[in-house]
Amino acid sequence: MTSHLVTGIGELVTHDPRFDGPLRDAALVAQDGVVVWVGPASAQPAADARTDLGGAAVVPGFVDPHTHLVFAGDRAAEFEARMAGTPYTGGGIATTVAATRAASDDDLRRRLAALVAEARAQGTTTIEVKSGYGLDVGTEERLLRLAGEVTTETTFLGAHVVPPGTDRADYVALVTGPMLAACAPLARWADVFCEPASRVAFDGDEAREILVAARSAGLGLRVHGNQLGPGPGVQLAVELGAASVDHCTYLADADVDALAGSGTVATLLPGVEFSTRSPYPDARRLLDAGVEVALATDCNPGTCFSTSMPLMIALAVRELRMTVAEALRAATLGGAHALRRDDVGHLRLGARADLAVLDAPDHRHLAYRPGVPIARALSL
Ligand code: NIG
Ligand code: FE
Numbered sequence: 001m002t003s004h005l006v007t008g009i010g011e012l013v014t015h016d017p018r019f020d021g022p023l024r025d026a027a028l029v030a031q032d033g034v035v036v037w038v039g040p041a042s043a044q045p046a047a048d049a050r051t052d053l054g055g056a057a058v059v060p061g062f063v064d065p066h067t068h069l070v071f072a073g074d075r076a077a078e079f080e081a082r083m084a085g086t087p088y089t090g091g092g093i094a095t096t097v098a099a100t101r102a103a104s105d106d107d108l109r110r111r112l113a114a115l116v117a118e119a120r121a122q123g124t125t126t127i128e129v130k131s132g133y134g135l136d137v138g139t140e141e142r143l144l145r146l147a148g149e150v151t152t153e154t155t156f157l158g159a160h161v162v163p164p165g166t167d168r169a170d171y172v173a174l175v176t177g178p179m180l181a182a183c184a185p186l187a188r189w190a191d192v193f194c195e196p197a198s199r200v201a202f203d204g205d206e207a208r209e210i211l212v213a214a215r216s217a218g219l220g221l222r223v224h225g226n227q228l229g230p231g232p233g234v235q236l237a238v239e240l241g242a243a244s245v246d247h248c249t250y251l252a253d254a255d256v257d258a259l260a261g262s263g264t265v266a267t268l269l270p271g272v273e274f275s276t277r278s279p280y281p282d283a284r285r286l287l288d289a290g291v292e293v294a295l296a297t298d299c300n301p302g303t304c305f306s307t308s309m310p311l312m313i314a315l316a317v318r319e320l321r322m323t324v325a326e327a328l329r330a331a332t333l334g335g336a337h338a339l340r341r342d343d344v345g346h347l348r349l350g351a352r353a354d355l356a357v358l359d360a361p362d363h364r365h366l367a368y369r370p371g372v373p374i375a376r377a378l379s380l
Contacts, residue, residue, distance in 0.1 A: 061125025063335030
């Protein structure tokens with residue numbers, strides 16, 4: 001049993017309802033990686049080890065509940081064309097699939113490790129990682145094995161798109177049959193890109209069939225929905241009890257009503273709209289209706305090649321008109337709920353002692369200092 005005292009915390013955000021907001025001049029004690037004491041530095045207990053943060057602000061480590069980190073190659077040329085006016089359709093996913101299939105495990109592992117390190121260096125302590133650039137049984141299985149080396153939050157996304165030249169019905173049968181059988185033991189979640197507006201993604205009926213099969217195989221559900229246009233993704237996610245529906249850019253009133261009071265979190269990915277120059281989702285409409293909102297990077301080579309949760313917080317405040325407190329909550333507790341986790345995303349007693357340490361006097365600087373690397377992860 002090793003106890004670790006962290007002191008010299010100028011501001012401490014815990015999301016603990018015992019406290020009326022952030023604590024000033026605080027300390028925290030972890031025992032074997034779990035928070036066991038939080039309070040004013042003037043009352044700090046003794047411990048086996050001690051770290052003095054010299055007045056830094058501390059917030060819960062960021063929870064990024066949506067990434068596609070296992071891939072090879074990049075799509076800088078597609079990004080450049082998009083900035084010159086070519087719209088995003090999902091068609092470029094095939095480029096990444098070809099590069100990923102051709103890459104060795106070691107190459108993919110090295111790239112994945114670099115991206116995870118990049119995320120941690122910006123304060124992320126829990127990260128979800130999807131497959132979805134294999135789209136055949138062997139490669140999807142390979143990508144999930146690699147994802148499982150860096151996180152327990154692994155997601156089977158065989159239903160990312162229908163591979164070019166493949167019959168749609170045949171592919172749905174493959175995903176719900178042999179691919180699911182091979183991948184379910186390696187994944188915690190299943191996800192579907194439900195987007196009738198994209199010729200390459202799945203319509204509501206196809207998505208339902210895939211999600212029902214995944215649920216029967218024991219997987220929790222997540223959905224990419226309503227990214228490129230209105231569609232059935234949100235309603236399907238709520239109806240099937242998905243933990244999260246992600247993107248939520250084009251919502252009907254009925255979608256917002258369905259999300260409010262449901263157990264499904266709306267995960268917003270403002271880096272996607274930033275990097276695809278698309279309209280941002282209406283976070284205020286969701287928050288004002290009482291919908292739980294999370295923020296995620298969606299880090300992938302197509303729509304947002306960024307691992308930075310602080311950037312997502314800054315975009316949420318600047319572009320989605322969330323308050324800094326709402327954005328920080330969505331990047332921590334919201335992400336935890338999107339992953340149905342109660343041990344991360346906050347620093348209440350019993351939480352994992354996963355911190356984001358800010359080289360700043362308080363958490364507002366996350367949005368106030370965009371692009372400046374003020375956050376880093378500290379797991380005790
Ligand atoms: O979440 N929209 C679907 N999937 C990813 C993009 C994948 C890609 O373009 O490579 C997303 O935005
Ligand atoms: Fe995504």
